[in-house]
Amino acid sequence: MQLSRIFSLFFVLTLFVSTAVAGESIVVETSSTALVFNVDKSGKLIQSYIGERLLNKSDYEGINSGFDAFPTFGGKHTEESALRIVHGDGNTSSELVFEGVSSETADDVTTTTISLKDPAYPVKVRLFFKAYKKQDVIEQWMEVEHAEKKDITLYDFASSYLSLSAQKYFLTEFHGDWAQEMQMEEQQLVYGTKTIESRIGVRSNQFAHACFLLSENQKAHETEGAVLAGQLEWPGSWQLRFENDRLGNMHVISGMNPYASHYRLPKNTVFKTPALLFTYSLDGTGTVTRRFHRWAKQYGINDGKRTRLTLLNNWEATYFKFDEQIIKGIIGNAADMGFELFLLDDGWFGNKYPRNSDHQGLGDWETNHEKLPNGLGCLVKEATDKGIRFGIWLEPEMVNPKSELYEKHPDWVITQPNREIDTQRNQMILDLTNPKVQDYVFSVVDNTMQQNPGIAYIKWDCNRYMTNAASAYLKPELQSHLFIEYTRGLFNVLDRVRAKYPDTYMMLCSGGGGRIDYATLRYFDEFWISDNTDALDRIFIQWGTTYFFPAMALASHVSVVPNHITQRIIPLKFRFDVAMSAKLGMDLQPKDMSEEDKQFAKNAIQEYYGIRQIVQQGDLYRLLSPYESRRTAMMYVSENKDKAVVFSYLLKKTINGERTPLMLKGLDPQKHYRLREINRDTKHYSWFSPLEGKVFSGDYLMKYGLRFVMYNEYDSKVILLEQAD
Ligand code: GLA
Numbered sequence: 001m002q003l004s005r006i007f008s009l010f011f012v013l014t015l016f017v018s019t020a021v022a023g024e025s026i027v028v029e030t031s032s033t034a035l036v037f038n039v040d041k042s043g044k045l046i047q048s049y050i051g052e053r054l055l056n057k058s059d060y061e062g063i064n065s066g067f068d069a070f071p072t073f074g075g076k077h078t079e080e081s082a083l084r085i086v087h088g089d090g091n092t093s094s095e096l097v098f099e100g101v102s103s104e105t106a107d108d109v110t111t112t113t114i115s116l117k118d119p120a121y122p123v124k125v126r127l128f129f130k131a132y133k134k135q136d137v138i139e140q141w142m143e144v145e146h147a148e149k150k151d152i153t154l155y156d157f158a159s160s161y162l163s164l165s166a167q168k169y170f171l172t173e174f175h176g177d178w179a180q181e182m183q184m185e186e187q188q189l190v191y192g193t194k195t196i197e198s199r200i201g202v203r204s205n206q207f208a209h210a211c212f213l214l215s216e217n218q219k220a221h222e223t224e225g226a227v228l229a230g231q232l233e234w235p236g237s238w239q240l241r242f243e244n245d246r247l248g249n250m251h252v253i254s255g256m257n258p259y260a261s262h263y264r265l266p267k268n269t270v271f272k273t274p275a276l277l278f279t280y281s282l283d284g285t286g287t288v289t290r291r292f293h294r295w296a297k298q299y300g301i302n303d304g305k306r307t308r309l310t311l312l313n314n315w316e317a318t319y320f321k322f323d324e325q326i327i328k329g330i331i332g333n334a335a336d337m338g339f340e341l342f343l344l345d346d347g348w349f350g351n352k353y354p355r356n357s358d359h360q361g362l363g364d365w366e367t368n369h370e371k372l373p374n375g376l377g378c379l380v381k382e383a384t385d386k387g388i389r390f391g392i393w394l395e396p397e398m399v400n401p402k403s404e405l406y407e408k409h410p411d412w413v414i415t416q417p418n419r420e421i422d423t424q425r426n427q428m429i430l431d432l433t434n435p436k437v438q439d440y441v442f443s444v445v446d447n448t449m450q451q452n453p454g455i456a457y458i459k460w461d462c463n464r465y466m467t468n469a470a471s472a473y474l475k476p477e478l479q480s481h482l483f484i485e486y487t488r489g490l491f492n493v494l495d496r497v498r499a500k501y502p503d504t505y506m507m508l509c510s511g512g513g514g515r516i517d518y519a520t521l522r523y524f525d526e527f528w529i530s531d532n533t534d535a536l537d538r539i540f541i542q543w544g545t546t547y548f549f550p551a552m553a554l555a556s557h558v559s560v561v562p563n564h565i566t567q568r569i570i571p572l573k574f575r576f577d578v579a580m581s582a583k584l585g586m587d588l589q590p591k592d593m594s595e596e597d598k599q600f601a602k603n604a605i606q607e608y609y610g611i612r613q614i615v616q617q618g619d620l621y622r623l624l625s626p627y628e629s630r631r632t633a634m635m636y637v638s639e640n641k642d643k644a645v646v647f648s649y650l651l652k653k654t655i656n657g658e659r660t661p662l663m664l665k666g667l668d669p670q671k672h673y674r675l676r677e678i679n680r681d682t683k684h685y686s687w688f689s690p691l692e693g694k695v696f697s698g699d700y701l702m703k704y705g706l707r708f709v710m711y712n713e714y715d716s717k718v719i720l721l722e723q724a725d
Contacts, residue, residue, distance in 0.1 A: 088150030363405030391457025432489030661705030
């Protein structure tokens with residue numbers, strides 16, 4: 001009796017599924033990309049095609065790759081599996097057959113749901129494909145649910161399994177560490193499995209980013225060649241596997257990392273994976289970048305159409321050493337220089353344990369009375385009076401053991417019982433699987449906002465990853481859920497924050513770029529990609545990042561020289577020219593600047609306002625890679641191609657002059673453009689002078705190029721192109 005009730009509940013849940021379409025192809029497509037499935041005679045779902053969309057749908061019918069669309073462990077499949085379940089009765093195998101397909105379309109976005117079931121067990125799997133027609137990207141994720149008597153245990157639970165067939169495969173991965181994020185490395189993949197992953201639960205991009213470019217037959221190229229590119233939308237532990245099988249096929253398996261994360265699923269509970277965002281192009285990596293960026297501005301980041309503000313941050317200016325007068329001085333200078341917002345960083349809180357270093361006070365979110373006797377409110381007012389907005393730094397997921405919060409709630413931190421506490425940056429992680437901790441973390445944000453009306457911006461930081469991973473809240477038999485439930489807890493909090501504060505600007509930070517992905521960025525307006533503000537290093541970091549994430553969200557700050565991390569001395573102009581190619585900010589004490597530098601900065605900030613729309617909303621075209629050339633260049637083109645801005649940097653001195661023509665891209669060949677150098681260094685002769693004010697057609701600039709010589713290390717040029725007719 002009870003069993004039949006369970007089954008009827010199950011079928012109610014799946015009623016929307018239409019009847020099977022045996023023999024017909026299931027086509028998931030955008031304007032240019034297609035992913036096609038069919039069902040074989042045994043009922044198995046087959047991925048028959050991935051690639052550029054074919055003009056005639058009927059052409060898909062003849063293709064039969066034989067690729068299992070979502071292989072499970074235990075059947076005939078011998079390669080990596082997408083799903084591995086141990087059933088309630090101990091059976092370790094699963095088989096999936098096609099049950100039905102349905103689709104829904106709204107605003108050019110079609111979600112196709114393919115339902116699969118195990119013929120021998122009441123287990124259902126749904127594969128979701130959300131195709132964004134105009135932006136040419138697809139999101140894929142998976143749900144599993146069952147009606148077995150006992151819990152089932154999931155050991156593998158991929159979001160997506162995509163198969164390609166080519167002669168050769170070249171993988172570009174994006175790895176690094178603190179202060180050296182998003183370093184690109186390309187390698188040919190030969191037989192076997194290459195895994196890129198994070199096992200650290202939070203701040204999961206500290207060593208690598210869940211992003212990839214997989215190029216077929218040749219190394220990835222900007223304007224040509226077949227490339228599959230993806231980003232896993234998950235800030236917890238993640239895994240990307242690339243399996244080159246014995247027949248030379250490539251399978252890309254992505255999802256939450258199953259490492260130490262087997263998941264016990266009770267009956268009638270849905271287990272949902274994050275989505276892989278991907279696209280496929282025959283026109284190289286430039287095309288996939290522009291697709292990701294357009295999608296991000298529409299769907300992937302918070303309010304992608306609104307203008308991002310310039311800001312001055314006091315972190316590198318003061319670190320923990322400041323008081324009300326110092327901050328007021330910086331606010332005044334920020335306003336005077338033309339910034340739109342002042343961001344107060346770490347160090348403003350804690351009384352029993354004043355936050356005067358990173359050793360204590362984290363978790364005690366009460367304004368420090370000594371440094372700020374009149375509270376944050378007085379600083380918000382100061383900023384408002386000076387005509388700029390005010391932002392605040394928070395790290396609400398974390399705690400120093402030396403804090404009142406820890407004294408009150410030692411059971412709230414993630415740590416293994418009977419093991420020595422392991423701190424990083426002297427801090428521990430609060431256990432977000434615990435609903436009480438979620439309430440607390442929300443209240444940190446809420447109280448700060450309520451007690452200080454007028455705060456316009458929050459920098460949300462997260463400065464360590466998980467070790468000693470255990471939760472006092474989760475039952476002993478569910479400890480392996482920690483990595484997954486932590487992230488779900490974080491999203492619960494962020495949902496609440498965004499519901500209450502939809503208009504607040506939020507910056508995603510994790511000791512630099514330790515947490516950047518499109519699930520989290522939906523709550524955030526921008527991200528801090530690196531604590532390394534050295535402009536030369538930033539060129540590489542930003543180059544890698546912008547393959548997937550748009551410049552409008554990439555905060556890039558001018559800081560002092562010698563740089564605090566690298567000790568490198570780079571001219572102010574170069575530092576501005578790099579920061580202005582993304583979202584401009586500053587991280588230094590303005591009162592320490594010379595009058596001349598201040599004047600230059602003021603002018604540059606105004607110039608940034610002139611190009612901000614193009615940089616933040618335009619299309620990115622990469623011209624010369626810093627990985628391949630001493631001179632690097634890229635440009636943004638406005639949507640209707642009436643404006644563009646070109647950035648070019650010389651990374652090393654060239655005795656005879658570096659003359660590589662900049663073959664511009666993305667312009668309208670019919671339009672004519674007037675050239676103007678901005679941020680010009682008036683003290684020295686500019687080798688751009690002969691071209692200043694000249695008008696050229698887009699055709700000329702793209703076929704003959706923009707030609708000017710550069711000589712000196714850290715020479716940089718920013719050229720604005722404006723339609724002249
Ligand atoms: C992290 C951030 C920095 C700064 C400090 C403050 O390292 O990445 O920008 O906010 O924390 O402690």
